[in-house]
Amino acid sequence: MEIKAADVAKLRKMTGAGMMDCKKALIEADGDYDKAQDIIRERGKLVAAKRADRSATEGVVVSKIVGQKGYMLCLACETDFVAKNSEFSATANEILDIAIAADAADLEALNAVAADGRTVADKVTEKSGQTGEKVELVYYAKIEAPMCVTYIHTNHKLGTLIGFNKEIGMEVAKDVAMQAAAMAPISISREDCDPAVIEHERSIGREQARLDGKPEAMLDKIAEGKVNKFLTENTLLSQPLVKNNKLSVGAYIKQDDPQATVVAYKRFSLND
Structure with missing residues (x-):
């Protein structure tokens, strides 16, 4: 049977498949749209299985x-x-x-x-x-959250979502979202950091101090210092602000509003 361009366009709109794929499916289905859709779906499953x-x-x-x-x-x-x-x-x-x-x-x-x-x-x-x-x-x-902002990096492979407990200046909010994208904090603050991560860093710090020949009595104190440094560098509110490293992110937000803080944070990167 003859497959018209309008038929192909209609199936393409229904499925999102390419024009040639739609035409082939319609020919195979003798012009039946439902069968043609099933054919396209089955081909998708086949490709997905082969590329799994x-x-x-x-x-x-x-x-x-x-x-x-x-x-x-x-x-x-x-x-x-x-x-x-x-x-x-x-x-x-x-x-x-x-x-x-x-x-x-x-x-x-x-x-x-x-x-x-x-x-x-x-x-x-x-x-x-x-x-x-x-x-x-x-x-x-x-x-x-009461205020949410997002940042998608120009390569479209990295993005962040930040939620604030109240409305703040958009420039400040965007700076925080970009900070999270650039510096990949592991949590919002020290308080919500995974205890297992903290303990892991503490163990590393203790072992490094031992290998450096430090006295046994000093290991815990040295390890705690390393943990504090790690949390400062890797939790969003404690991190030095990229655009002004004399300020922490938390302090930067409070310059805009003393009661404001981050209450939600998500980050994803295809490159991680």
């Missing part, structure tokens, strides 16, 4: 602030060529909009959300079929 052992180290990080909530996700693929394709970015943003509409709690919940008769997991699998590469939704997070 590949590494998806490229991709895009996208984010959005909606009211007092912030959302961020990363759609990953195998090559920079695919990652820089506008349609790939459009798919990442489409999934982000689905996440926002559903207010998905986590990555597992987002993958299960259905839109247009397909789950997000299905959409990701179909993207594998369209690109011929392994495609994965590798990260998703959301925060909620």
Whole structure:
């Protein structure tokens, strides 16, 4: 049967698949749209299965602030060529909009959300079929706070979400989001740092002091000093501000508002 350009365009709109893939599917399905969609989905599953052992180290990080909530996700693929394709970015943003509409709690919940008769997991699998590469939704997070800001680095492989306990100046808020992107703090503050991480650093500090020949009675004090240094350098509010290292990030925020602080923080990088 004759497959018209309008039919191909219609299927492409329904599936997001390439024009030639849509035409082939319609020919194979004798013009039946439902069958053609199934064919495209099955091809996506086949590609995904074949590429399962590949590494998806490229991709895009996208984010959005909606009211007092912030959302961020990363759609990953195998090559920079695919990652820089506008349609790939459009798919990442489409999934982000689905996440926002559903207010998905986590990555597992987002993958299960259905839109247009397909789950997000299905959409990701179909993207594998369209690109011929392994495609994965590798990260998703959301925060909620009285003020939320986001920063996406220019390479679109790194992003942060920061939540504040109250409204502050946007320039200050953006500086904090960029600080988190650049310096990769492990937590907001000393108080919410994983105790296991602190104990690990304490053990390293004690062992280093022992190897340096320090007296046994001094090991704990030396180790504690190293832990304090580590926490100063690696927790967001204690870190020296990149744009003025005479100020900590916490002090910089309080210059804008003495009652303000960070209450939520998420960071993701494809390069980590």
